[in-house]
Amino acid sequence: MSYTIALNFEDGVTRFIGCKEGETVLDAAYRQKVNLPMDCSDGVCGTCKGHCEQGEFDMGDEYIEEALSDEEAADGMVLTCQMVPSSDCVIQVPVASTLCKTEVGKVEGTVAAVEQLSEDSIELVVDLDDGAEIAFLPGQYVHIDVPGTEAHRSYSFSSLPGEKRATFLIRNIPNGVMSSYLGDRAAAGDRLTLTGPLGSFYIREVTRPVLMLAGGTGLAPFLSMLSQLVEKGCEAPIHLIYGVNKDDHLVKVDALDAFAARLPNFTYATVVVDEASEHPRKGYVTHHMDAEVMHDGDVDVYLCGPPPMVDAVLKHFDAQGIVPQSFHYEKFTPNEAGSKS
Template identity: 50%
Template structure:
């Protein structure tokens, strides 16, 4: 984004809600937030108290003037910052201390229309939606929306499989027997239907690529990773991104669960240094790579721990990957993960990624 337009600052709250504000050239994050009526924690406003201390997940900025009591050199070096003083030099993602509710900044509500409903297999659907006010929805690749199931009071959570700059929104839905979303999609849904969505939500999102990346996906956990790859591909094409090796291991139970493999092939052409493996657990499969994702990780993929890991899959997969890292004596530089359960209402799904 050109600096004359200002920079987009994503404020990531402790309750998983993300709000975006635009900081004009020379404007502090705190001033931009207040103009947008988002009350981030603040007290002195002149870099003396440290009340507003936040953590910068990605992007660069001028930290401004403040005293050591408010922010130590070690903290500043580690990525902590003071929104009342800092002026963005790029788009930013800031982790804010406190909840969105406390900041009196509710979750966004949107209305979308079903453009296309595509069944990859009897257990996985792809939804392509058109949003009435697409320009008002900003999200980080990896985040999700809560979707109200038409004709019910229930909501389900789905990660975007489309990138933040694409016009249409795409989601992958893994069906569950007798699931309310499954029943709707199989029996009632048709193109042109209206859906109510809330979000964006989630702290599983792509950070700046500063070292090799390992992406691990289980089942529909591929969805948020596709959104991340779209963002990486766009950055690569604009020359904004140094090329680090990025490897994805995508594991499923049955052959029919492998979806969007063609899209991964296209990303391999668009992103220098991107490679991927697909792995099927079913012993009867003819697939060249069988078993579990952890059995197909080479030492190079772990890079002695100098790697950022993004994992999205069911709880058992998250645990298996953790055990594998421990067994190899590897502690990744960063380990971002989202675990999801199929067919669970969003209040109980810890970190949803595409359950019906």
């Protein structure tokens, strides 16, 4: 029996390791050349302390109170030198990956398809090389090198982890480096380098209602998240509000319909900003966040969109006195190296 442990470092790098049954996370990491912080390895110093966001494990009783207090343990803090997983786990490591002598991964693949979904959106499909499956947490992103340039751009996966074919929903930016490549030069078989996974925006274990807020191509990570929820099953209510500027910017609605058919408690609403639109819901996502989807604050909120949308939601929560149980968001900014557009 082996478990997959996602180590999320404070610089945004995620490294996946395998942990054998009965093996501590620290030993598993060192075996795979990831030097997690450690001074004693005996549960005494607390140097290897991290936070387990999800998963089951045994901490034993060999560590001392000074290294890990009962209050910290109750909040999900762990000592990786004592932590023995009994399931897949996600652990926040409070140091940079470079200090642990581990590097972000790189995989190679080829362009399988490029499809213009709308004036605003392009879908890129990449076939990963044999043996190059990339592990990631649904919601995370990679840097993709732009062929023929020294630039890269960053995009969230819209596909599931572990699949041989990776998909990305990309905003079409006039004269943008990636947009120009995809629109003018891209051809099936082109070689691409993907670096990652990266980012702290990913779905956590679902234990209460979830509200997802997507702006434009910010829909991409939610497609990956929903795919995983379909695969694993989910009984909690999940509601997605998907906002775009114009009617024809709405894409992947058929995929959302398919998720609704397979996830009994999943619902979604689309919103269009354009005042000339005849869409039944107009305005911004904040105009359609009613009390029903907020569950009196007993809700986990995930938000991915351009900075104005993220700022508007933050101001809306503040003005309404809304404090979700947890709030995870990611901004994407066009025309910057390493941006999410």
